[in-house]
Amino acid sequence: xxxxxxxxxxxxxxxxxxxxxxxxxxxxxxxxxxxxxxxxxxxxxxxxxxxxxxxxxxxxxxxxxxxxxxxxxxxxxxxxxxxxxxxxxxxxxxxxxxxxxxxxxxxxxxxxxxxxx
Amino acid sequence: xxxxxxxxxxxxxxxxxxxxxxxxxxxxxxxxxxxxxxxxxxxxxxxxxxxxxxxxxxxxxxxxxxxxxxxxxxxxxxxxxxxxxxxxxxxxxxxxxxxxxxxxxxxxxxxxxxx
Numbered sequence: 001x002x003x004x005x006x007x008x009x010x011x012x013x014x015x016x017x018x019x020x021x022x023x024x025x026x027x028x029x030x031x032x033x034x035x036x037x038x039x040x041x042x043x044x045x046x047x048x049x050x051x052x053x054x055x056x057x058x059x060x061x062x063x064x065x066x067x068x069x070x071x072x073x074x075x076x077x078x079x080x081x082x083x084x085x086x087x088x089x090x091x092x093x094x095x096x097x098x099x100x101x102x103x104x105x106x107x108x109x110x111x112x113x114x115x116x117x
Numbered sequence: 118x119x120x121x122x123x124x125x126x127x128x129x130x131x132x133x134x135x136x137x138x139x140x141x142x143x144x145x146x147x148x149x150x151x152x153x154x155x156x157x158x159x160x161x162x163x164x165x166x167x168x169x170x171x172x173x174x175x176x177x178x179x180x181x182x183x184x185x186x187x188x189x190x191x192x193x194x195x196x197x198x199x200x201x202x203x204x205x206x207x208x209x210x211x212x213x214x215x216x217x218x219x220x221x222x223x224x225x226x227x228x229x230x231x232x
Contacts, residue, residue, distance in 0.1 A: 033219065043222040111161070
């Protein structure tokens, strides 16, 4: 089954304790992205990756890091989490190959609810 | 920068009735895509419908249809014969046509379906 997986689904942590949220896709997609969802703000992009070893900032990258060492994985790293990073996080992926509109649909993971105390 | 605005934070509809959710966007691009995503209480993001800007015909998916007004930069979603399972947060989203472009989301509209 084609899917994007995220782990953990729920996480409660304390300020300053480094954490990683994993994201993996099994569709051989080139493009992967992280979003955060906050009430009244919709979803905002944090970082994205066009392919292995190619990442770039989105709209709200402060306080986050990413890496893309393998095509299928795109972990989100919070090295020193703060309470303002309490949010719902989504990973998404899409293909950059083939005819349009195939390349235009982003597949979302199930979300990770993060609470930073 | 592109922006997407959903001016209705909440909407409600009676079961079996029709409801329209509004979305406006701002862009200087000519090649782009517009989407409606549904987010039920499970929080999963589900693609409802997609519209390519170069297509004049409005997209339709079963009970879901859009009214795409390119000149007015308006992209509304019509849900016909509303069902209890349609209750969810609905997000309008925009994406440039170039490869690797991000999705820009609106604030969301919470839809309630009353039995």
